[in-house]
Amino acid sequence: MGQHTSPKHRPARTSADAVYRIRNSLRPQISRTQSVITGIFLILGFTITAAIQDNQADTLLSNTRQSDLVNVLDNLAQREARLRQELINLEADRETLLGGDEYAALKSAKDRAAALALIAGTEAATGEGISIAINGTLSAVSLLDAIQELRDAGAQSIEISDQSLEVRVVASTWFADDSGSLTISGAVLRVPIQIKVIGDATVLTPALEIPGGLVDTITSAGGTVKITESTNISIKSVVPLTTG
Amino acid sequence: MIPALGLLIGVVLGLVLHPTVPLWMQPYLPIAVVAALDAVFGAFRSILDGIFNDRIFVISFLSNVLVAAMIVLLGDQLGVGSQMSTGVVVVLSMRIFANVAAIRRHLLKA
Known part of the structure; x- marks a missing residue:
């Protein structure tokens, strides 16, 4: 097959000879043999690349054991x-x-939104409840205790007011003592104050009258507490709706 | 030189065309590639030994590939395909190492 310009038929004697032979073999020669070998090398390169890419494509599963x-x-x-x-x-x-x-879902969502608005204090509220008028010294601690008692007794909405200010009591409301007056969420209130509570009056009133409760504390300090039950308590103050 | 160009073109073609290896060929292709590499290194060695013959190279190349693939095929039929592949790869790798060692001795006299 072809006429190959073969070097002498003996092993290369020196490194220089070896390098020369490699160079010689790499020299471009146009012959049938060269084209056949070129074709073989072309297929070899193609196959190596294909095999490597094929292997990389599914290494994840092909190397996994049967149980895995x-x-x-x-x-x-x-x-x-x-x-x-x-x-x-x-x-x-x-x-x-x-x-x-089809409107059931919408209606239940609206009901839920309304209930949440009452709890969050972003909506005015009316309903059955009690009104508490307090005159005398009142500390922030005892007021907070009273609010907790009212909540435990099922109060839905609570509002505290004096002659000029009204404050809606919500989850984030805070109380502080201020010489002779009360600070509720930044608003300064002076006695006499009034607390409006919406909820079941028959449960709310006893909650305040328990020994050590609000009524007990105020009257023992010389103040007066007057609780009025009503079927139409109206709470108008709201807290601004904060989003986010 | 021209065969080296052929190799390069083959690699480029493989990268560009991104061929998918047929399923039946998958166990044999890696073995065939290793066998072909063995033939190539053997050819370089024989050039340095002064006994290179293009006809022998082409025939040994093809027969290496075929025999390697056949051994793996036989192993597959006998149910020891993976062990057989390992064996063939080990033997061919040893031959490649021996060939490269001979080439190195010629080129570097070491």
């Missing part, structure tokens, strides 16, 4: 079952929402 593969498969099956269940639930929800009762 079974585990992977198991996990996938479980995940699929979970997702299917979720799909069924979501489709059921969708059916309910699309079905005849």
Whole structure:
């Protein structure tokens, strides 16, 4: 096959000879042999690249043992079952929402929003409740105790006011003593003050009259407390709605 | 020189075309590649030994690849495919090392 310009048929004697032979073999020669070898090398390069890329493509699973593969498969099956269940639930929800009762969801959401607005104090409130008029010395600690008692007794909305100011009591309201007056969330109130509470009056009144409670504390310090039950207590003060 | 260009073009083609290896070929391709590399290093060694013959190179290249693939195929049929691949790779690697050592002795006299 072809006429090869072969070097002498003996091993290279020196490094220089060896380098010369390598150089010589790399010299461009146009012959049939060269083209055949070129073709072989072309296929070799192509194949090496293909094999390497193929190996890199699926190293993750092809190097995994059979038991691990079974585990992977198991996990996938479980995940699929979970997702299917979720799909069924979501489709059921969708059916309910699309079905005849289409305003039910909206209505329940609005009810919930209204209830939350009362608790957060962002809406005015009216309803059955009590009004407490306090005259005498009142400390922030005993007032806070009274508020806690009222909340425990099921008070929905609470407002504290004096002659000029009204303060809605919400979760973030704070109380502080200030020489002769009370500071409630930054507003300075002077006795006599009035506390309006919306809730079940028959539960709220006893909560204040327990021994050591608000009434007990005020009267023992020489003050007066007057509790009035009413079916129409109106709380108008609100706290600004903060978002975020 | 021209064969080296061929090798380069082959690599570039492989990178550009991004071929997918057929499933039936996957166990044999790596072995065939190692066998081919053995033939290439053997050719360089024989150039330095002064006994290079292009016909022998082409035939040894093809037969190396075929025999390596056949051994692995036989191993697959016998149920010891992976062990057989390992064995073939070990033997071919030893031959490559021996060839490279011979080339090194010629070039560096060390």
